[in-house]
Amino acid sequence: AYAETLNFGIISTDSSSALKQRWQPLIDDLNKQTGLDVKAFFATDYAGIIEAMRFNKVQIGFFGNASAIEAVDRSNGEVFAKVKYKSGEAGYYSLLITNVNSKWKSVDQVLKNSREINLGFGDPNSTSGTLVPSYYLLAKNGLSAKTSFKSVLPSSHEANLLAVVNDKIDVATNNTDMLDTLKAQHPDRYKEVRVLWKSPLIPSDPLVWRRDLPQATKDKLRSFFDHYAEKDPREQAIMHAISGYSGFADSSNAQLVPIRQMALFQKKEQVQSDAHMSDADKKTQLATLDQKLSELDTVAAK
Amino acid sequence: MNSVDASRLGSTSASVASKRSWASMLGWIALFAVLGLSWQSADMRPLDLLRDPGNMVRFGRDFFPPDFAEWRTYLHEMIVTLAVAIWGTALALVCAVPCGLLSAQNIAPVWIAQPVRRMMDACRAINEMVFAMLFIVAVGLGPFAGVLALWVHTTGVLAKLFAEAVEAIDARPAEGVRATGASGLDEIVYGVLPQVMPLWISFALYRFESNVRSAMVVGMVGAGGIGVVLYEAIRSFNYAQTAAVMLMVIVIVSLIDLGSAWVRERVI
Amino acid sequence: MNSVDASRLGSTSASVASKRSWASMLGWIALFAVLGLSWQSADMRPLDLLRDPGNMVRFGRDFFPPDFAEWRTYLHEMIVTLAVAIWGTALALVCAVPCGLLSAQNIAPVWIAQPVRRMMDACRAINEMVFAMLFIVAVGLGPFAGVLALWVHTTGVLAKLFAEAVEAIDARPAEGVRATGASGLDEIVYGVLPQVMPLWISFALYRFESNVRSAMVVGMVGAGGIGVVLYEAIRSFNYAQTAAVMLMVIVIVSLIDLGSAWVRERVI
């Protein structure tokens, strides 16, 4: 039979470390069950994969929520599925953490005394490290990462977690996945961490395909992912090995709406605090941002 | 009379020398000023190192004993990495030799050397990720895009190092070749290359080695390789595996270093 | 009689020469074999470059015109980066000079040179991210951890390059110094350093430049810097800004390169 060649780009996201040998069995199953010829590429950064998708060098991708937005907007992509967790949860959580010995015992304390606090933040495109906490933790409480703290050090999740475990930073953002990994690898270190705050649920990581894939291919893919690891214990083992997943669930671009809202909100904040922009520019930009936000609100309301 | 002579000569020379030492004094002052100014921006707190040395020890202990359970994967990925590095370096070498010669001020006229140097500066300065993406959109994900990205960057580095080795040669042998009426090319082949060969070989192998380590690009473009494995091990706090991978990299780097010494001794 | 002489000598020498050329033949064959074997692993598809050159052009066009709107931020971040790179390189320099000399085979005895070389190999080979994390646990997030991480890695690189420059010197001037009964240290200061200085300066400035570019470490320890800005720009697909930042980096790299040439001419 005619085997269509597809490239599948997989990145290490916020919530998973994509290990080739863990994904490969799934890819093999995919090829076997659909008759497609799917080649997997594992990358440490999403930028390359998104550009590749834009130029049709990659047809399917596994992204984080934030990067999926880019894939959808930039690369003619469409969210068609997302992973499910074993625990049954449909996502993970952003956290604010500190060392057990630190004098900060609650999130309220932190919010009140933010001027005395050094904050370890996520890298700017991180969903759980930056977007979620700036919106749900800070903005909702009238604070801003840039101006309300003694200092803000944007870095990676691992670096933040390490700094907290060794009491080298007052508080830092992180996520449940990271903490679970730490718990599994170094239970003793895990005990050093106190969770101060937990965000609302962040939808789990999505699968994106190019919108212009032939319908037949799309159908094959969808039926594979819909039913994968439903019953077969071998398949379940494969899914679990990847990152504690239990299977896939249908999804759509709608999953990205809350993330988009946060991203736009952040953008708005940036524009407002930009000292070098003229007032007129600011106004027009804010107006367009507000309009986009309200559009999203209506979408979300549906 | 002679001692008078000597002291007079000594004094005139002393004034020349003092002029020189003035200049070098200024140089040192400038250097320390820059270091001092950077001290704050770099937030230097050397004493902090002494405050929590226990942390480092505790952290370091997690790396032992290294966990070689997955060594087959590592080996396989290492081979991919080596292959990409070999081709990236080989292609770069081919370009760096002419570019390096053309940007050496004692070989090429200034109106060629300067533009070539600036081009090489750009090759080094433009982010590897940008090159990687440039090549991804042309050839798709995979090792080949990694090879191309490494190629451009390595060309920039090697051409610079090659050129500066050429600028430091002893001019006499090259002049000896020139004296026979040889062409510029002959002068390079017979007068310059034999002199710079040991250094060029060591540069090329250094860049090869550093391409083996430069996992970022290769990993970013989905070429796999040991670098991706390493990052994943670090990011999942799996330090025993990290140590295992790093040991392999150290062995490879040491082998390349030994090879470099061997080749330089032998071929030259 | 003389021509007979000549041809006889010619023939014995030919056999020696043929032995040498055999060895070099084998070397070439091995080289091509390795290249050939790597061809597949590296998935070389040169023709693909011709298939979609339009993509590259389309992608490249996004970079123009560069967007300098945020130049104040860039400048500020550039200063942080420079400060971190300056201190990382300066500390490395201090360590690389002794380590480099101790790992030069023509200066240090083999039982010192080899262990030092292996240590330097490890400094280069161990991932910068690991060093960054090691220093985070000791001194916390911030530029200082970046300085320390750059320091270790740069020491490894510079010591290797320094050593190999020393191994390529002309032995005669050093012997001239030794002849006066000078100590080993004197021999280095007066016989070796004057010879290697131009190369050492160019290596140090090359590493400085490459530390300015090495955004990974600096970014990961939360030191900010232009590299982080650059990655952000790339990752948010803001290529016009990317181009602006890269132009700044190119200018800095070019300035360092020009400075390198200037210093080498002047101080030496």
Added chain:
Amino acid sequence: MDAIRIERLSKTFGNGRKALDSIDLKVGTGEMVALIGASGSGKSTLLRHIAGFTAPDLEPSHITLLGRPIQQNGRIVREVRRIRRDVAFVFQQFNLVGRLSVRTNVLIGALSRVSLWRRLVGRFPTVERELAMQSLVAMGIGEHANERASTLSGGQQQRAALARALVQRARIVLADEPIASLDPESSRRVMDLLRSLNEDHGLTAVVSLHQIDVAMKYCARTVALRDGRVVFDGPTDHLTPAVLRDLYGAAADELLTDAEAAERDAAWENARRAERVQARSNEASAHSAAFASAASAAGS
């Protein structure tokens, strides 16, 4: 046609030292000229200018080799590399490529006669390899052909440099103290060979020398430099004690005796010159034919 013609040549080095001071000099084709002068008087600098290795001061000046200008008003002409094919240069410090074998160093003299690909891969034609061997044998270092140039003794290096010049088969030889590091016998061989090339094949030679006696013996004409100026130019026989005292400083009581002895020798030399031309070692003549320039042979 003059082989070498120099007009108003001056050279001031970067450090302000005036090494040559408006030199005017003509050397006819087939002449053999000794260049003498104290150490630092500018002999090497003059020879280097003649071959176009150093650009003189940017003032009106002129150097022509075999009718072709090599520099004009301080600017070296573009085709200097071509012209150098006809000029063999023996450097005071030999300027061998230490890492290459002696044979390759000598073959470098033949580069301009060899096709591009052969030069690039280093496969010289048999005829050139034989010529190189011959010149090494003529210099008495044939058995060192395969060694690295850097392992040779001082005198052997100097002879290797001479061998390279011979292989070039040039029409002019500029030799900078070519026998400084040689023992008496090797010196004699070298000078005999140069003389044979000069007398039998019309080679023009300018040889800088410190040994006045050698100059007297081999060169009909002598040019003497002091502080970058030509202070004597004429038949070697006319070198007087006064000239020598002027050259080498006033303190030289013994030098005068030396010079007188040399003069004595020279007179004796001249008397025997006729027999010499025949009696001169046949070896030198046997060798010289191989190294004679094809061009000049055709011309003469």
Added chain:
Amino acid sequence: MDAIRIERLSKTFGNGRKALDSIDLKVGTGEMVALIGASGSGKSTLLRHIAGFTAPDLEPSHITLLGRPIQQNGRIVREVRRIRRDVAFVFQQFNLVGRLSVRTNVLIGALSRVSLWRRLVGRFPTVERELAMQSLVAMGIGEHANERASTLSGGQQQRAALARALVQRARIVLADEPIASLDPESSRRVMDLLRSLNEDHGLTAVVSLHQIDVAMKYCARTVALRDGRVVFDGPTDHLTPAVLRDLYGAAADELLTDAEAAERDAAWENARRAERVQARSNEASAHSAAFASAASAAGS
């Protein structure tokens, strides 16, 4: 006590060339010895072994300087650097550090008398700087003190190397063709200075030379090498045409005349030696005191 004592010294280079072949040699304190031999006969190699720069074959052999062993059975002793302070070496190829100024090159000879920090920052004491200037002036290159060594002419470099050796104030001087690149007057200066150091201050000197006449004039004893073997060792007056023919090859008809002339000169020299010791340029004696080794002065 012998200044230099060599027993059964052999050296075979990596390429299989036997450069020295069981040399036995003793040089007494205060002797001045000429070392002669054809180019490639092993003069430089021998001198380099005496100073411990090259390790001989791993066979029973022995070199002692001033009673202290410098190598034994092919192994160079550890304290060789100390011993070298008493031995000044003038290299055939000068071995100057081209990028340093002439003055600094000369001051290198004084390193072993200067404190560590001064050596590291390059601030030499005034007395050493003056000594360096004096030795440059004695060599006639005082005005080049601030120039880079690499810009000097060949003869000037050779004299700078000699100046460095002088500043060392050693008890033994090993000079490898120290006058090869010098004009007659400079040669005389150098040799006069060496002789003055030797005669007035008990310096031991071994000087390799190609000029038989210079050997005859300055050195009472001559050692001749051929193919790495000592073929003559005795008073310079006893050098016979046969010995010279043996040294430089059989073909040398003219060399014999040269040698005879030299012998003639030598006889004449010897006759005048008595007056010489006084008449010898006062300049040399005036200089030499400064460069005499403090140790040997105390000893004698």
